[in-house]
Amino acid sequence: MSTTTYPVTWDLETFFRGGSESEELRAHLDEGAEKVRSYAKAVADFSTPEAADAAEKIVALIEQTKNTSAHLREAGAVIGCFLAQDTTDKKANLLQGETSALGAKFQTAFMSLQQKLSKTDEKVWEELLASGQLEEFSFILGEWRKKAGAKLPEEQEALITGLSVDGYHGWGELYDLLVGDMQVKVTVDGEEKVLSVGQANNLGTHSDPAVRKEAFEKLEAAWAEKEEFFAKALNSLAGFRLQVYEKRGWDQVLREPLEYNRMKQETLDAMWGAISANKGPFAEYLNRKATLLGKDQLDWYDFFAPVSESASKLDYQDGAEFILKHFGKFGPELESFARMAFENGWIEAEDRPNKRPGGFCTGMPLSEESRIFMTYSGSMSNVATLAHELGHAFHSYALRPVHQLNRQYAMNVAETASTFAEMIVADAAVKEAGTKEEKIALLEDKAQRSVSFFMNIHARFLFETRFYEERKKGVVSTARLNELMEEAQREAYAGALGEAHPHFWASKLHFYITGVPFYNFPYTFGYLFSLSIYAKALEEGEAFEEKYMALLRDTAVMTTEDLAMKHLGEDITKQDFWEKGVRLCIRDVEEFLSLTSNEG
Numbered sequence: 001m002s003t004t005t006y007p008v009t010w011d012l013e014t015f016f017r018g019g020s021e022s023e024e025l026r027a028h029l030d031e032g033a034e035k036v037r038s039y040a041k042a043v044a045d046f047s048t049p050e051a052a053d054a055a056e057k058i059v060a061l062i063e064q065t066k067n068t069s070a071h072l073r074e075a076g077a078v079i080g081c082f083l084a085q086d087t088t089d090k091k092a093n094l095l096q097g098e099t100s101a102l103g104a105k106f107q108t109a110f111m112s113l114q115q116k117l118s119k120t121d122e123k124v125w126e127e128l129l130a131s132g133q134l135e136e137f138s139f140i141l142g143e144w145r146k147k148a149g150a151k152l153p154e155e156q157e158a159l160i161t162g163l164s165v166d167g168y169h170g171w172g173e174l175y176d177l178l179v180g181d182m183q184v185k186v187t188v189d190g191e192e193k194v195l196s197v198g199q200a201n202n203l204g205t206h207s208d209p210a211v212r213k214e215a216f217e218k219l220e221a222a223w224a225e226k227e228e229f230f231a232k233a234l235n236s237l238a239g240f241r242l243q244v245y246e247k248r249g250w251d252q253v254l255r256e257p258l259e260y261n262r263m264k265q266e267t268l269d270a271m272w273g274a275i276s277a278n279k280g281p282f283a284e285y286l287n288r289k290a291t292l293l294g295k296d297q298l299d300w301y302d303f304f305a306p307v308s309e310s311a312s313k314l315d316y317q318d319g320a321e322f323i324l325k326h327f328g329k330f331g332p333e334l335e336s337f338a339r340m341a342f343e344n345g346w347i348e349a350e351d352r353p354n355k356r357p358g359g360f361c362t363g364m365p366l367s368e369e370s371r372i373f374m375t376y377s378g379s380m381s382n383v384a385t386l387a388h389e390l391g392h393a394f395h396s397y398a399l400r401p402v403h404q405l406n407r408q409y410a411m412n413v414a415e416t417a418s419t420f421a422e423m424i425v426a427d428a429a430v431k432e433a434g435t436k437e438e439k440i441a442l443l444e445d446k447a448q449r450s451v452s453f454f455m456n457i458h459a460r461f462l463f464e465t466r467f468y469e470e471r472k473k474g475v476v477s478t479a480r481l482n483e484l485m486e487e488a489q490r491e492a493y494a495g496a497l498g499e500a501h502p503h504f505w506a507s508k509l510h511f512y513i514t515g516v517p518f519y520n521f522p523y524t525f526g527y528l529f530s531l532s533i534y535a536k537a538l539e540e541g542e543a544f545e546e547k548y549m550a551l552l553r554d555t556a557v558m559t560t561e562d563l564a565m566k567h568l569g570e571d572i573t574k575q576d577f578w579e580k581g582v583r584l585c586i587r588d589v590e591e592f593l594s595l596t597s598n599e600g
């Protein structure tokens with residue numbers, strides 16, 4: 001029973017009053033333009049250090065970098081929220097263009113600073129670091145130096161950054177516009193409903209197979225109808241990316257995402273190796289689920305079908321209490337943080353039209369707050385998503401004592417705190433289950449998550465890797481995109497997939513994110529990485545929270561290999577490490593298989 005009523009919509013007024021028409025926001029953006037101008041001038045006036053006495057100047061520039069970037073990101077995050085809550089907000093759309101242009105100007109100056117620092121003579125560099133003033137930033141400065149050294153000359157990189165506003169990021173923004181505009185008609189409970197893509201996707205958990213099938217088919221048809229637009233956007237943004245790589249002399253498409261995630265290729269190979277070697281039990285789970293649903297094989301639209309009538313539904317208030325209760329068992333900080341987020345309107349969860357599909361968490365660096373976006377319709381998977389996004393927000397919270405420049409953690413570890421929070425909720429729910437039916441439903445939920453990370457994400461990774469290889473040779477046709485996607489799905493689901501989802505390349509927004517390439521394997525990394533942290537948390541109890549927060553604080557100042565070694569004592573370039581996590585998932589699946597062995 002809920003005692004408090006938490007708001008279902010978020011509060012954005014604390015940042016700028018008056019929504020996208022806000023005068024405060026207007027003034028903030030004008031101030032941002034001024035900040036970018038003076039930052040660019042300061043960088044232009046700075047020259048490559050020739051002696052250790054430049055340390056003070058570098059520290060001052062770092063502060064200016066921090067302030068300018070935080071100012072812009074504050075606006076960018078809030079505008080992103082405006083667009084997510086109402087895809088028809090045209091003013092917000094214009095403002096997004098404006099901030100993204102400002103952001104590109106800032107990036108150009110920022111990169112110039114990195115270039116200038118990267119040219120510092122090795123001996124001077126060592127003296128600078130030895131001076132003590134830059135110690136806090138030694139990792140990030142070293143990374144800048146390394147990255148800038150691998151790029152084109154400054155003017156050329158500046159040109160690329162400038163051109164990328166319309167020629168690259170514009171494609172991703174066009175995608176969001178196209179999707180926000182899409183509607184499908186689905187008959188639910190005898191009534192025809194006009195639904196947004198997000199709402200129709202949520203029907204994948206509906207108990208009526210006819211509803212799931214119809215929603216899937218209507219969506220497939222909607223994607224197919226617009227497939228040429230999506231193929232154009234995907235080919236163009238990939239083409240842009242590949243052109244840039246080619247000019248820089250980078251032949252591996254994975255180079256940028258691996259560097260971005262501060263991890264080695266051998267670590268990625270070890271992770272997929274451990275997963276590929278252990279797909280059997282997950283395929284068996286899918287086949288069992290098909291049997292329970294009275295089918296020979298599981299079709300795409302049945303992945304999230306409830307296997308039993310008792311699959312729990314929780315209204316938003318109860319979902320919130322459920323999360324708080326289980327967070328509390330892990331540690332007091334996580335619980336009190338989440339309670340504050342629920343109470344203070346940090347979360348937008350209402351189920352209504354014109355919202356963007358999916359969920360996210362965004363940080364406002366000036367206010368030191370976060371906002372969470374999702375569409376909550378009461379399924380356990382919605383509760384898990386909510387816990388997931390709260391995990392992201394908690395990560396930002398843990399990083400508050402750390403300098404802004406040392407908070408830029410990568411995707412793979414970004415998904416660690418989120419999946420960790422998700423796991424607390426999912427695992428505790430299984431233990432608490434009152435009936436066998438409920439236990440089956442909850443184990444099912446966990447199995448679904450493993451399938452998502454080990455099969456769905458694997459399919460995305462396989463598709464994207466192969467698509468980029470073909471794109472190097474020219475534009476990839478829609479027919480070929482569908483084919484590549486279906487092949488990737490068949491392989492990733494290890495023969496346990498009935499009807500595939502060939503237009504998944506159009507429906508999954510992650511393929512259109514330009515901020516970060518290959519927005520897929522870091523999820524799986526985060527999931528398995530979290531599992532091993534979670535195992536330690538179970539061993540050590542509440543005392544672990546402090547260590548956990550120390551690990552989170554270190555997420556942006558070392559490679560993932562070093563992070564795991566320092567805080568977990570594990571070598572993540574070895575398949576063994578990843579297999580430990582996979583085995584925990586297999587245990588859940590085996591319990592599900594044994595509980596359902598007499599049914600269906």
Ligand SMILES: [Zn+2]
Nearest residue numbers: 388392415418
């Ligand atoms: Zn996430």
